Amino acid sequence: MTKVGVELQELIAAMEQRRTRVEQGGGPERLKKQKAGGKLTARERIEALLDPGSFLEMGTFVEHRGGRLMQGVDAPGEGVVTGRGTIDGRQVFVFSQDFTVLGGSLGKMNAAKITKIMDMAARTGCPVIGLNDSAGARIQEGVDSLSGYGEIFYRNAIYSGAVPQISAILGPCAGGAVYSPALTDFILMSEGSSYMFITGPEVIKSVTREDVTFDQLGGADVHTRRSGVAHLAYDGDEAVLAGIRDLLGYLPQNAHEKAPAHPTQDPATRMNERLLDIVVPDQRKPYAMHDVIHELVDDGTFLEIQPNWAKNIVVGFARLNGESVGIVANNPRVMAGTLNIDASDKAARFIRTCDCYNIPILTLVDVTGFLPGVAQEHAGIIRHGAKMLYAYAEATVPKVTLITRKSYGGAYLAMNSRDMGADVVYAWPTAAVAVMGAEGAANIVYRRDIQSSDNPDATRAQKIAEYKDAFDNPYVAASKGYIDDVIPMEDTRRVLIQTFEMLRDKEEARPYKKHGNIPL
Numbered sequence: 001m002t003k004v005g006v007e008l009q010e011l012i013a014a015m016e017q018r019r020t021r022v023e024q025g026g027g028p029e030r031l032k033k034q035k036a037g038g039k040l041t042a043r044e045r046i047e048a049l050l051d052p053g054s055f056l057e058m059g060t061f062v063e064h065r066g067g068r069l070m071q072g073v074d075a076p077g078e079g080v081v082t083g084r085g086t087i088d089g090r091q092v093f094v095f096s097q098d099f100t101v102l103g104g105s106l107g108k109m110n111a112a113k114i115t116k117i118m119d120m121a122a123r124t125g126c127p128v129i130g131l132n133d134s135a136g137a138r139i140q141e142g143v144d145s146l147s148g149y150g151e152i153f154y155r156n157a158i159y160s161g162a163v164p165q166i167s168a169i170l171g172p173c174a175g176g177a178v179y180s181p182a183l184t185d186f187i188l189m190s191e192g193s194s195y196m197f198i199t200g201p202e203v204i205k206s207v208t209r210e211d212v213t214f215d216q217l218g219g220a221d222v223h224t225r226r227s228g229v230a231h232l233a234y235d236g237d238e239a240v241l242a243g244i245r246d247l248l249g250y251l252p253q254n255a256h257e258k259a260p261a262h263p264t265q266d267p268a269t270r271m272n273e274r275l276l277d278i279v280v281p282d283q284r285k286p287y288a289m290h291d292v293i294h295e296l297v298d299d300g301t302f303l304e305i306q307p308n309w310a311k312n313i314v315v316g317f318a319r320l321n322g323e324s325v326g327i328v329a330n331n332p333r334v335m336a337g338t339l340n341i342d343a344s345d346k347a348a349r350f351i352r353t354c355d356c357y358n359i360p361i362l363t364l365v366d367v368t369g370f371l372p373g374v375a376q377e378h379a380g381i382i383r384h385g386a387k388m389l390y391a392y393a394e395a396t397v398p399k400v401t402l403i404t405r406k407s408y409g410g411a412y413l414a415m416n417s418r419d420m421g422a423d424v425v426y427a428w429p430t431a432a433v434a435v436m437g438a439e440g441a442a443n444i445v446y447r448r449d450i451q452s453s454d455n456p457d458a459t460r461a462q463k464i465a466e467y468k469d470a471f472d473n474p475y476v477a478a479s480k481g482y483i484d485d486v487i488p489m490e491d492t493r494r495v496l497i498q499t500f501e502m503l504r505d506k507e508e509a510r511p512y513k514k515h516g517n518i519p520l
């Protein structure tokens, strides 16, 4: 071999040696500890997430900036692996925090690696996926690490609605670190091995004397059932990563595009006779709205978002004849499907998510009203309910509403009535649109007649029947044009598919503004 050839080989070997050192992260012992907890390493996670062989790493040799407390500290890869890859052939950018390197803590250059791929994602119009597993701000770097968080939060906010941002929580996510995921579109957590909180159990104990474990304070169960902070929980890293792939299939690459079509064998004209067994005409008998959704959508596949929080409303993604659609539906089985504070927040957020990513919205209505009660009023149901009204009115994507049974009062409007901007409103023959239920209405309107009657019960029953006759049906609303058609239940899938096809190229302008001022 020539002298030049030998020199070149030495340079290549040196590069490989450096690369291997970076790829080994915190070293074999720490990698073993990471895996002992049933978790994948940062690099294994990327491999499991992306299409095989598609990962292109960026910033491999980035190192920390030093500083007095970081002298002599070795941090291979700076505690985070970053780059691009594909999922189902579509480009995404990903960062994966490496807990084996200084606990995956976030310093200035660690943040610089993350913001670099966020910027590239925004410029190329691709989703960003963050795999979080970090002990938080790197204590040794002081204010530099806080600045790093700031640079990430800033981008989370300004890229919000431009490209989808998805956060997986696969380990600790504490202190300021929680606000990056919180600013993204979706948070997915692994059960038993991840947690999110602002201040940990020790600080809480010293301040409030409350005794609580990491999991009780901010585990997947807490955030997907009680706080509503996270959207989905899965058993283990692999399941979370598969969940991200699934979710991305319903989303476009960016705000300029539409979600990809997924051709289906499920016929567009499939009849829905099963609905006749699911929904009974008796307004007081609950039924499973999930069964209705499964019957209508392609292959019965529905990706429910936040399935265990505010269960009185159901939101999620499905497809109709291969096209992505966001579904918002009352759930008559929980709190009679009434709207409360959490349900309003959940629905409003989902509606806005659909709108910014060009996903048409199907609203299925069976609602008696907003939940009455002092607690709800004092906690600001007015402010929260207003978010739903705002979100529907603001949304310019195709919006189709189907009233399955009752639709009363303010909730009729909050569930995207014609006046609130629905493009098309349908009702089943079982539907009833009124200011309130017949019993309540008769008691108020005919109180004097009932009180002065020789037989108040008979008079009340007669007045209820009269009111039902007048309003407890879809035809009064249909006669005034508030409902476009009353359709046979078994023909619903075909009608919905054709309606969304009709609206596919819909455009709707809004007056100039800097941005709207949604009630928060």
Ligand SMILES: CC(C)(COP(=O)(O)OP(=O)(O)OC[C@H]1O[C@@H](n2cnc3c(N)ncnc32)[C@H](O)[C@@H]1OP(=O)(O)O)[C@@H](O)C(=O)NCCC(=O)NCCSC(=O)CC(=O)O
Pocket: 030, 100, 101, 102, 103, 104, 105, 134, 135, 136, 137, 138, 139, 140, 172, 174, 175, 176, 177, 198
């Ligand atoms: C996250 C943990 C519960 C994980 O506990 P474990 O027992 O699994 O792991 P561990 O403690 O051995 O930590 C693994 C390695 O990471 C290092 N390490 C942990 N936290 C670190 C941090 N914040 N900065 C720099 N290094 C850190 C440890 O020294 C150790 O190094 P080695 O492997 O060499 O031994 C704990 O590490 C922890 O409580 N860390 C501090 C969390 C924190 O307070 N962060 C700052 C938040 S303030 C913030 O973010 C801003 C704000 O909120 O305002």
